Amino acid sequence: MTLRLSRRAALRATGALVVTVAAAPGEAPAQPAGAGAPLSPLPPPGRLASYVAVHADGTATAFFGKIDGGQGLDVAIAQIVAEELDLPPARVRVVMGDTARTVNQGGASNASGVSQGAVPLRNAAAEARLMLVEMAAARLGVPPGALRVEDGTVSVAADPARRVTYEELIGDRRLDAELRWNGRYGNDLNVEGRARPKPIADYKVVGTAVPRRDIAEKVFARHAYVTDIRLPGMLHARMLRPPVAGARPVAVDEAPLRAIPGARAVWKEGFLAVAAPREWDAIRAAAALKVTWSEAAPPFPEQAALYDHIRNAPATKRGVPLQEGDAPAAIAGAARVVAAEYEWPFHSHSSMGPGCAVADVRPEGVRIWTGSQKPHAVRDGVAKFLGVPPETVHAVWVTGPGSYGRNDAGDTPFDAAFLSRELGAPVRVQYTRHEGHGWDTKSPASVQRVRAGLDAEGRVVGITFESKAFSRTNIATSEADPRDSLASQVLGGGLNPQDTYLFPGDFVPTEPYAFPARLMAWETIPPLLDRASPLRTSHLRDPLGPELIFAAESFVDELAAATGADPVEFRLRHLREERDIAVLRAITERAGWEPRPAGPRGAPGDRARGRGVSLARRDGTVVGLVAEVEVDRGSGAIRVRRMVVGQDCGLIINPDGLRRCVENALIYGTSRALREEVTFDRNNVTSVDWATYPILDVAEAPEAVEVVLINRPDIRPTGAGEPAVRTAGAAIANAVFDATGVRLRRGPFTPERVRAALAGA
Amino acid sequence: MATRITFRVDGKDETVTVDPDMPLLYALRDDLGLDNPRFGCGLAQCGACTVHLDGVPTRSCVTPTSAAEGRAVTTLAGLGTPERPHPVQQAYIDEQVPQCGYCINGWIMTAAAFLRDNRDPSEAQIREALTGLKCRCGTHMAILRAVKRAASLA
Numbered sequence: 001m002t003l004r005l006s007r008r009a010a011l012r013a014t015g016a017l018v019v020t021v022a023a024a025p026g027e028a029p030a031q032p033a034g035a036g037a038p039l040s041p042l043p044p045p046g047r048l049a050s051y052v053a054v055h056a057d058g059t060a061t062a063f064f065g066k067i068d069g070g071q072g073l074d075v076a077i078a079q080i081v082a083e084e085l086d087l088p089p090a091r092v093r094v095v096m097g098d099t100a101r102t103v104n105q106g107g108a109s110n111a112s113g114v115s116q117g118a119v120p121l122r123n124a125a126a127e128a129r130l131m132l133v134e135m136a137a138a139r140l141g142v143p144p145g146a147l148r149v150e151d152g153t154v155s156v157a158a159d160p161a162r163r164v165t166y167e168e169l170i171g172d173r174r175l176d177a178e179l180r181w182n183g184r185y186g187n188d189l190n191v192e193g194r195a196r197p198k199p200i201a202d203y204k205v206v207g208t209a210v211p212r213r214d215i216a217e218k219v220f221a222r223h224a225y226v227t228d229i230r231l232p233g234m235l236h237a238r239m240l241r242p243p244v245a246g247a248r249p250v251a252v253d254e255a256p257l258r259a260i261p262g263a264r265a266v267w268k269e270g271f272l273a274v275a276a277p278r279e280w281d282a283i284r285a286a287a288a289l290k291v292t293w294s295e296a297a298p299p300f301p302e303q304a305a306l307y308d309h310i311r312n313a314p315a316t317k318r319g320v321p322l323q324e325g326d327a328p329a330a331i332a333g334a335a336r337v338v339a340a341e342y343e344w345p346f347h348s349h350s351s352m353g354p355g356c357a358v359a360d361v362r363p364e365g366v367r368i369w370t371g372s373q374k375p376h377a378v379r380d381g382v383a384k385f386l387g388v389p390p391e392t393v394h395a396v397w398v399t400g401p402g403s404y405g406r407n408d409a410g411d412t413p414f415d416a417a418f419l420s421r422e423l424g425a426p427v428r429v430q431y432t433r434h435e436g437h438g439w440d441t442k443s444p445a446s447v448q449r450v451r452a453g454l455d456a457e458g459r460v461v462g463i464t465f466e467s468k469a470f471s472r473t474n475i476a477t478s479e480a481d482p483r484d485s486l487a488s489q490v491l492g493g494g495l496n497p498q499d500t501y502l503f504p505g506d507f508v509p510t511e512p513y514a515f516p517a518r519l520m521a522w523e524t525i526p527p528l529l530d531r532a533s534p535l536r537t538s539h540l541r542d543p544l545g546p547e548l549i550f551a552a553e554s555f556v557d558e559l560a561a562a563t564g565a566d567p568v569e570f571r572l573r574h575l576r577e578e579r580d581i582a583v584l585r586a587i588t589e590r591a592g593w594e595p596r597p598a599g600p601r602g603a604p605g606d607r608a609r610g611r612g613v614s615l616a617r618r619d620g621t622v623v624g625l626v627a628e629v630e631v632d633r634g635s636g637a638i639r640v641r642r643m644v645v646g647q648d649c650g651l652i653i654n655p656d657g658l659r660r661c662v663e664n665a666l667i668y669g670t671s672r673a674l675r676e677e678v679t680f681d682r683n684n685v686t687s688v689d690w691a692t693y694p695i696l697d698v699a700e701a702p703e704a705v706e707v708v709l710i711n712r713p714d715i716r717p718t719g720a721g722e723p724a725v726r727t728a729g730a731a732i733a734n735a736v737f738d739a740t741g742v743r744l745r746r747g748p749f750t751p752e753r754v755r756a757a758l759a760g761a
Numbered sequence: 762m763a764t765r766i767t768f769r770v771d772g773k774d775e776t777v778t779v780d781p782d783m784p785l786l787y788a789l790r791d792d793l794g795l796d797n798p799r800f801g802c803g804l805a806q807c808g809a810c811t812v813h814l815d816g817v818p819t820r821s822c823v824t825p826t827s828a829a830e831g832r833a834v835t836t837l838a839g840l841g842t843p844e845r846p847h848p849v850q851q852a853y854i855d856e857q858v859p860q861c862g863y864c865i866n867g868w869i870m871t872a873a874a875f876l877r878d879n880r881d882p883s884e885a886q887i888r889e890a891l892t893g894l895k896c897r898c899g900t901h902m903a904i905l906r907a908v909k910r911a912a913s914l915a
């Protein structure tokens with residue numbers, strides 16, 4: 001209590017608190033502290049030191065409660081913190097995703113790293129700079145307003161020889177102050193102090209190209225991934241999955257394991273794993289174990305019946321995120337009606353490496369090493385799963401083998417924690433390729449029905465857009481509730497399914513267009529198997545973007561074609577906001593788009609060339625794409641010749657990094673549109689590796705990709721890493737229509753499907 | 762039956778006593794602590810585990826350790842260092858290629874061997890040489906730029 005009072009007094013006196021606790025510079029250990037070390041107290045959300053530390057050597061550390069999955073988010077954070085502190089970005093280190101050292105900012109989520117996650121760090125850094133300037137003012141005997149800061153040196157503006165550095169000001173002390181915390185954790189967390197962040201016009205570091213920090217480490221094989229964590233006495237484990245989804249082990253014969261040193265099985269209800277001191281032995285044990293599985297009824301329809309199943313299934317929930325005017329009535333009274341349905345399959349995360357986690361569960365505390373992009377959620381989920389207080393669980397994020405949403409990495413910490421408790425040793429669980437494809441969460445398959453009415457002059461009088469789909473969150477997007485884990489579901493834990501599709505306030509398809517009457521609605525249908533399903537659904541990179549924008553922007557193209565209009569002119573006629581128009585103009589100018597109605601020209605040859613366009617928004621970001629393709633009429637193969645992608649995501653922090661993010665997202669979106677489809681039979685998922693779930697090969701990559709960035713210094717940065725994913729499907733399908741006159745309304749656009757569509761035309 | 766197997770790894774003689782059928786990937790990772798070859802599929806489908814075996818890009822996830830007996834293994838760590846980077850490594854940095862980076866052993870080790878044998882490749886030859894390797898983050902375009910750049914550096 002006394003301490004509290006004196007802290008308050010100190011705060012009143014200086015607006016700041018400087019206590020004599022030496023902070024260790026050079027934070028961020030590559031390997032976390034050994035197991036069994038006492039858990040440190042959690043960083044309190046309302047304190048400056050929880051976000052920013054300035055060290056005695058003139059460097060600073062930012063403590064970021066999200067993670068960087070290889071998109072350079074840490075560099076953007078370093079730039080933003082450096083900007084506010086007036087330090088060179090090279091002197092700012094970033095600690096990420098360690099629950100003992102960072103406040104829960106929600107992990108990687110919704111491409112919110114910069115748009116939301118940077119704000120509290122920016123505010124804390126601004127506060128730190130203000131405190132340092134006030135300390136310098138006292139030291140130099142001038143008012144703070146007479147000082148300026150450059151590269152960590154505070155000097156008197158009128159007499160630059162009078163100066164003091166951050167190093168000299170800090171000495172062995174630790175900068176801290178109370179900040180106003182908004183009471184929220186996760187993406188919405190924010191703190192504010194007395195200081196005002198810099199006006200954007202004064203930015204020197206933000207907006208410049210700064211190279212990524214992890215790249216040289218990765219290229220010289222010096223970067224640790226979660227798969228590389230090893231603890232003394234650690235056991236390697238592999239999970240066993242049923243041949244028929246929903247089956248459970250009814251008999252397990254461990255006799256074959258006797259020949260394998262230290263191998264043993266762990267079986268409880270539907271949970272079955274093997275573990276051994278050596279990894280190869282665990283792999284051999286998984287193959288050797290004799291398991292009899294229950295006779296489970298085949299849970300799935302034939303794949304060929306998937307879309308009929310979706311159409312015919314009872315709706316569990318309906319939502320209407322947008323209703324303007326009476327679109328059905330307007331369509332009923334229209335001179336002409338255009339209608340189409342678009343189908344999109346399940347997609348798999350199929351991360352480059354399957355999920356992996358290490359857990360060390362001890363009576364005195366639990367440590368988890370995870371590649372999940374939401375380590376704070378892993379901490380909370382594992383704590384509930386084990387029935388221990390969250391403060392006793394320390395989760396550390398270590399770079400994972402790719403993460404684009406709630407993938408199989410989110411299941412492994414629960415398996416590892418369960419096994420570590422059962423076996424009394426640290427346990428590393430790594431999934432197989434089969435699990436990475438066959439047992440990860442999937443993006444939901446869907447059918448979109450779109451209808452529009454046109455008047456006699458070809459103007460749109462109303463449009464309805466209805467999605468029917470599996471829930472986007474049968475499995476929650478974070479690991480905070482253990483009921484969403486495979487481990488809990490096979491152990492008979494309860495379920496936590498949410499029936500959601502489009503969120504109110506989320507983007508809506510055809511959003512940029514000023515159609516006079518609009519109805520946007522969705523329905524969800526029940527999962528095919530309610531628990532431990534290899535077709536359970538959750539978020540995948542750009543959730544719902546590829547399917548909804550494929551449908552919306554294909555349909556807008558169909559409207560343009562129905563009215564004999566050039567697809568770009570048709571769009572421009574209906575756009576209302578300057579940012580949408582600017583992106584569309586920028587990409588079509590760069591692509592050299594000549595106005596004419598879409599459709600094949602001249603005699604059909606073997607190879608037909610066409611071009612297509614798409615435009616979309618995503619949470620404040622605007623993206624557009626012009627795709628030029630060549631269709632081989634004989635084989636049905638689509639060759640993408642050139643892509644011009646444009647993006648406006650507000651203020652640009654790091655143009656080089658952004659360019660690559662957009663390019664990667666586009667290639668990934670192209671892969672989903674051209675190649676990807678989860679296959680299954682009545683029993684189980686059958687796309688279980690790269691041969692059965694092909695993705696875009698480098699030989700098929702576009703001949704050229706051009707990225708056009710539009711900087712908006714007056715608009716706060718919005719999500720950058722995902723929006724371009726959604727542009728690929730429609731632009732390619734529209735280009736195929738331009739080349740051949742054939743509409744593709746089902747993804748992916750495989751050669752077989754294109755060939756069939758051409759034959760049916 | 763565990764067997765002694767001796768080979769050179771990144772210029773150093775090493776001996777492991779392992780099941781000779783165990784894939785080389787696990788000998789490198791678990792017995793020698795060389796983490797950079799990575800497990801991606803275990804099926805020779807992705808390239809994440811690629812090393813050079815006597816200079817030939819080899820998928821260590823399906824190569825028995827016994828096949829390395831008496832031979833020279835080079836991993837990404839042995840290809841070059843920050844002080845003496847291999848041209849493909851340098852180009853990877855110049856082009857800021859990796860996103861998660863989990864795939865890079867396949868691309869860099871395959872490209873390094875390809876450029877050694879093909880001094881002035883066309884873009885089509887580069888694509889052909891790299892076909893089959895996987896990158897889930899979608900860095901394909903940056904990879905192609907980097908390999909072209911490395912061809913001009915080499």
Ligand code: FES
Pocket residue numbers: 799800801802803804805806807808809810811820821822823
């Ligand atoms: S791990 Fe060896 S090729 Fe995929």
Ligand code: FES
Pocket residue numbers: 352401402859860861862863864865895896897898899900
């Ligand atoms: S950079 Fe992530 S898989 Fe290639």
